[in-house]
Amino acid sequence: MREKTIHLLHYITGIGILVTGAIHLATVFLLSPYEASMSFDGHPFSVISVYRNILLAASLQALLIFVAFHGFNGVRTILSELYQGKTYLRIVNIAVTVAALAVVIYGTRTIVIAHLL
Amino acid sequence: MQEVRFRVFRYDPDKDGRRSYQTYTVPTFKGMTVLQGLLHIKEKIDPTLSIRFSCRMATCGSCGMMINGLPRLACYTLIEELKTRTITVEPLRNFPIIKDLVTDFEEFFTKHRWVKPYLIRLDTYEQEKSNVSYRQSDEELEHYIQFAYCIKCGLCYAACPVTATDKEFLGPQALAQAYRYYADSRDEGGVDRLRPLAEGSRLLRCHFAGSCSKVCPKGVDPALAIQLLRREVLLRT
Amino acid sequence: MSRLSIALKTWLIPVRYGLERWSYTLQRVSGVAIILFFVMHIAETGNVVGGPTVWTIPPYEYARQVWNETKEFLANPIFDIGLVLLAFMIFFHTFNGIRLTLVHFGVLLEKPKRPEYPYHPGSMSKAQRALFWLSIVLATAAIIYSLDVFFKVLQI
Ligand code: SF4
Ligand code: FES
Numbered sequence: 001m002r003e004k005t006i007h008l009l010h011y012i013t014g015i016g017i018l019v020t021g022a023i024h025l026a027t028v029f030l031l032s033p034y035e036a037s038m039s040f041d042g043h044p045f046s047v048i049s050v051y052r053n054i055l056l057a058a059s060l061q062a063l064l065i066f067v068a069f070h071g072f073n074g075v076r077t078i079l080s081e082l083y084q085g086k087t088y089l090r091i092v093n094i095a096v097t098v099a100a101l102a103v104v105i106y107g108t109r110t111i112v113i114a115h116l117l
Numbered sequence: 118m119q120e121v122r123f124r125v126f127r128y129d130p131d132k133d134g135r136r137s138y139q140t141y142t143v144p145t146f147k148g149m150t151v152l153q154g155l156l157h158i159k160e161k162i163d164p165t166l167s168i169r170f171s172c173r174m175a176t177c178g179s180c181g182m183m184i185n186g187l188p189r190l191a192c193y194t195l196i197e198e199l200k201t202r203t204i205t206v207e208p209l210r211n212f213p214i215i216k217d218l219v220t221d222f223e224e225f226f227t228k229h230r231w232v233k234p235y236l237i238r239l240d241t242y243e244q245e246k247s248n249v250s251y252r253q254s255d256e257e258l259e260h261y262i263q264f265a266y267c268i269k270c271g272l273c274y275a276a277c278p279v280t281a282t283d284k285e286f287l288g289p290q291a292l293a294q295a296y297r298y299y300a301d302s303r304d305e306g307g308v309d310r311l312r313p314l315a316e317g318s319r320l321l322r323c324h325f326a327g328s329c330s331k332v333c334p335k336g337v338d339p340a341l342a343i344q345l346l347r348r349e350v351l352l353r354t
Numbered sequence: 355m356s357r358l359s360i361a362l363k364t365w366l367i368p369v370r371y372g373l374e375r376w377s378y379t380l381q382r383v384s385g386v387a388i389i390l391f392f393v394m395h396i397a398e399t400g401n402v403v404g405g406p407t408v409w410t411i412p413p414y415e416y417a418r419q420v421w422n423e424t425k426e427f428l429a430n431p432i433f434d435i436g437l438v439l440l441a442f443m444i445f446f447h448t449f450n451g452i453r454l455t456l457v458h459f460g461v462l463l464e465k466p467k468r469p470e471y472p473y474h475p476g477s478m479s480k481a482q483r484a485l486f487w488l489s490i491v492l493a494t495a496a497i498i499y500s501l502d503v504f505f506k507v508l509q510i
Contacts (some may be wrong), residue, residue, distance in 0.1 A: 004315035008351060011455050018448060034503050038425060040402075040418045047402055047421065064396070071389035078382065081283045081322060082361050106406070107396045113403040116411050187370055263466045276371060278378065281364040282357060300466075324381070325457050327374025330477050336469030340374070340477035348460045 010073055013066040020063035027056060051114035064107040072100040119145050121196055123154055125166065126207040128214055138205075139163075145196050151204060152180055152191035155218075167217040175334055178270030182218050183207040188275040188332050209275040225271055228287045232295035237306035257302040264297035264342050266335045273329030273339050285318035289329035289339035292320055296346040308353055311346075315354045320347060374478065377486050381450050384443035391440050398424065434504040441500040442493045449489030457482055 028037045032045040039046045050056045076096040080089055123141045128134070141162050143154045152170055159166045168191070170180040175193040184194055185205055196204065212220035238244045273289035274280055280288045287295070292314075299310045314320040323343045330340040368379040397406075401424040404412040456462050457477075462485065464476030501507055 002315060003317050003321050004351060004354060007321045011458075014451050014455065018452070021444075021448070029499075029503060040421045051402070067389075067392050071385070071392055074385045075389060077322070078386070080318065081279060081286075083282075083357060084284050084318075103393060103396050106400060109409060110396070110400050110403055113408065113411055114417075117403060117414060117417060259468070260466060263469050266469055278364040278375070282361045324378050325374060325454060325477075326371070326378035327475075327477060328371040330475035331372045331374070333473075333475075336471070336473030336475065338466070338469075338473075338475040338477050341463055341466060341475065344457055344463060344477065345460045345466075347458055351459070 006073060010070060013070040016062060016066040017070060020059045020066060023056070023059045024063055048114065048117060051111060051117070054115070057111055057115045061108065061111050064111070065104060068100045068104045068107075072096045072103075121145055121154070121201075122203040123158060124203055124205045125155075125158070125218070127166075127217055128208075129165075129216055131216075140203075147197070149196050150192055151184055151189075151194045151196060151199075151206065154196060154204070155191060155206065167215075167219050169219045176268060178268035181209050181270045181272050181275065183209060183275070188272040190270060190272070190334050193334050209271055211275050211277065211280045212271065220271075222271060224284075225274055225288070225290065226269075228291040229269065229294060232287065232291050232298070233306065233310065234294045234298060236298065236301065236304050237310070238303075239305050251303040253302055260302070261297045261300040264293045264300075264337055264339075267293060267297075267337045267339075268335055270334065272332045272334060273337075276328035276332045278326050278328065279322050279324065283318050283322055286322045287314075287319050289323075289343065292323070292346060293337060293339035293342035295320075296342040296349075299346065299349065311350045311354045314346070314350050320350060323347065372478070373483060373486060377450055377454075380446060381454065384447040387440065387443045388447060391436075398428065431505075438497055438500045438504060441496040445496040446489050446493035449492050450486060453482065453485035453489065456485075 027045050027050055028034065032043055036043040037045050037047070037050075041048045043049065050060075073096075076092060079092045079096070120142050123143055124138050125141065126136070127139050128136045141158045143157050145154070150173075152168075152173060155166070155168050156170075159168065168180070168182075170192060171177040172179075173192045175190050178190075180191040180193075181188060182191055183189075183206065184191065185199055185201060188209055191206070206218060208214045208218050208220045212222065212225065215221050236244070267290060269290060271290065273293075277286075277289055279286045295310065295314065298304050299306060304310075320343070323340075325340060325344065327340045330338045333339065365382060366379060368375040400406055401420050402417065404417045404420045408417075453462070462479060462481040464479050467476060
């Protein structure tokens with residue numbers, strides 16, 4: 001990808017996190033007491049209830065992808081500012097992509113299975 | 118007469134190549150600049166000290182150095198205004214050191230040249246042969262004149278936390294000049310000037326730390342130029 | 355190695371260069387803190403369905419039990435302190451991020467002008483600096499709120 005495209009995606013995912021992250025924080029802290037949101041079931045916003053709600057689960061999935069992109073792109077930026085060797089930069093790119101994908105895959109598994117549970 | 122102590126960075130690759138600090142005591146007078154202090158050392162105390170200067174009036178941009186930790190022009194910094202009894206002078210950060218306070222501007226000027234710091238015209242015949250001048254309104258001039266005040270002193274380059282480690286980043290000075298020519302109504306470079314800047318670390322590594330504008334002795338405000346340039350790059354390429 | 359020490363020094367010590375440099379350092383530090391938390395958070399919430407080895411739908415009671423054990427493990431004041439600090443980081447990074455996005459498009463900055471001594475760079479505009487302080491205020495409010503949630507000290 002061109003650096004400019006990545007740069008624009010950094011802003012776009014940032015705005016996406018603002019929306020989906022606000023929903024996430026609201027379900028955990030504002031819409032129900034913290035203890036209730038942390039319990040496995042039994043409350044409207046307890047752990048499993050949130051995952052079973054298709055809209056909230058979709059919002060979590062979006063948040064996962066946005067943060068993974070935004071965060072790991074930040075890591076890539078920092079690492080690319082450290083040193084500029086060609087091989088080094090290629091290794092950084094691959095490592096960061098693999099790490100982001102791993103986190104997204106693991107997180108998606110949690111969301112999908114918890115939704116079906 | 119008041120005295121100040123100069124703590125001066127010393128380095129001579131031809132002697133022992135060791136980096137050290139040497140302290141000199143210098144008598145001061147009202148209105149004395151750091152450059153005058155250094156010249157006093159060179160003339161009266163230690164002729165081996167190397168410094169670079171020329172105009173003594175903040176115009177040539179040769180005398181940039183770290184004075185008490187900030188990049189400043191030695192000829193433009195009054196000893197009085199520093200308000201310290203000991204003045205530490207070091208060569209500019211982010212530049213290779215040649216000797217003592219003299220730094221190597223090769224990379225800096227290469228980056229400056231890289232942004233094509235001259236008017237690009239589609240009709241080059243007119244540019245070289247014509248005896249009519251390009252017309253420009255006052256308002257058109259305002260778009261870039263601030264950035265044309267740059268004296269290439271390298272202070273912004275020394276202050277920037279990105280240039281410190283990213284050699285691909287063009288640096289505040291070159292990027293400000295890229296915008297200066299892009300924004301000039303007589304220039305016809307247009308998107309062709311922007312396209313190379315959309316790639317890699319050249320422009321987009323600026324994180325708006327603002328340190329360049331903080332230290333610029335001519336009020337050029339490179340940070341502003343870079344953001345205006347980035348808007349064009351993001352929206353037009 | 356000297357490259358690394360230069361990097362850490364210039365990135366992490368913002369003194370002398372003014373407010374925008376502080377914003378730069380804080381944004382970077384908070385970003386790194388958040389991504390570290392994010393990875394741990396994804397690992398930790400993986401226990402909702404029974405942990406890293408579970409890739410098909412597990413028995414409901416098993417998942418519930420694993421989650422309750424995880425919750426007990428997480429009920430540790432050290433983690434709570436981490437979350438309180440993280441509340442600051444997240445709120446600062448978010449609102450300063452909005453500020454930076456606007457600034458990167460030239461919004462909030464003054465127009466170029468003829469430089470006249472003493473110089474006032476248009477990039478150090480009031481609007482842009484006000485947003486920086488706003489993000490500090492909101493981040494501090496987030497600290498206070500999370501102290502209340504995690505330690506019940508304030509009883510708001
Ligand atoms: S922009 Fe200012 S600090 Fe940078 S080289 Fe030009 S005059 Fe010097
Ligand atoms: S000697 Fe020319 S700028 Fe200082």
